[in-house]
Amino acid sequence: MGYPITFRQLEIFNSVAKHLSYTRASEELHLSQPAVSMQVKQMENLLDAALTEKIGKKLFLTPVGQVIWDYAIHVLSSKSAMEETIASMRGSEKGHLRLAVPETANQFVTLSLAQFRKLHPGISFELLIHNRQGLLECMKNNEADLVIMGQTPEELDLETRSFMNNPLVIIAPVNHPLTKRKSIKLSDLAELEFVVREVGSGTRLAMQKFFSQHKATLKTSMEMPTNEAIKQAVSAGLGLGIVSLHTLQQELALNLVELLNVKEMPIMRIWYMVHQKQKIVTPAMQVFMDFVSEKTENIWVEKYPSLDTYL
Known part of the structure; x- marks a missing residue:
């Protein structure tokens, strides 16, 4: 029996699961808290299972909730990839990338983003700044499409691409x-x-x-x-x-x-671009990775020529 759960419900539950908070999810989605709670309750009724539970003042995912969240992440990622691919086939360029970087890379990344956006205005970004542990969590929890880092972890199954x-x-x-x-x-x-x-x-x-x-x-x-x-x-x-x-x-x-x-x-x-091997590489991801590989070092050297001798 199929369950008529909508993409919108998965988006709402994904936010609740990510924050473990109905309040923070409602703020992120610009919805009222009762509206968020109602959508999750409808999902629970359809599945005949609780997705969250409150112990004391803390919200937790139930085992069923964790399974639904894992699938929601993959479904929403596939939906985004599908939309970008179709837009690319129609000749229009569209996409949204969540890019996670360490503070160390912020200066050259923002320089590259400024140049990239001039060439590809249809692709938008969410830039996340983290320390190394935060970057690893982003990859484990699929909170970023692409991560830039200086030392790749051996314990994760990753695709890596060096660029500078x-x-x-x-x-x-x-x-x-x-x-x-x-x-x-x-x-x-x-x-x-x-x-x-x-x-x-x-x-x-x-x-x-x-x-x-x-x-x-x-x-x-x-x-x-x-x-x-x-x-x-x-x-x-x-x-x-x-x-x-x-x-x-x-x-x-x-x-x-x-x-x-x-x-x-x-x-x-070495600086690397990194993503999970099972990650669907969207057209927007591909064009951005190619741009970073081909252009970033030149952009930085042109901006700061006196530091070229150290590279």
Whole structure:
């Protein structure tokens, strides 16, 4: 027996399941809370099973609710892909992409989006900014169509596509004694303190691996949750820092920090576009991935030519 559940009901339930809140779902969908509750109740009547349950003040999905949510994600993704494919076949370009990126990539991603939108105005975006753990959750929960990250996880079944180098460099406060030296050994930094990202971040993992490979000491004085916080701390004189070159355009232009000429640096990482292997690649996704692969590095270098030598 088929159940006449509508796409709209699946969209509403998807929002409730994602937020585990009828109130937040109603705000996201611009509906009243009773309207959201009524649609979920209709689904429960059709399925003859509860989809959510409230324990104390918290809302949870029931086992049936979890199954319905899993299918809702795939059905809604397929619906979006179908609409984009049909629009492409008709000669019109249409689509909406949920793009998740780390704070480190935000500057070059927004530059690329500005150029892309000029060429493809029919494709809209939702830009999500997360730390590494947030990016992994986005992929696991299908909350993003495409993720940009610097270190891909081995535990997930992913399609990856590299598109640009991501050099990590050492920064120091302006007028730090080491800024006068043309060549610095990594061992010269053994007694100096570093301001670092939180445990588990991609930059922190790359730093630890690099220092370990070179049998060098990494002395940390303070942990920070964002690259912006690290740059501000370094500028204030709280220590040295290691950040992506792609985050430093403004600070270098305003002479807030300086790059150190460390012989073994930069730590050269790679930027990747990532999505789940089972993800349906829509025409909008494909044209955006091709654009990023072909154009992003050139867009960044044209904007900041003085930093080209580090790539």
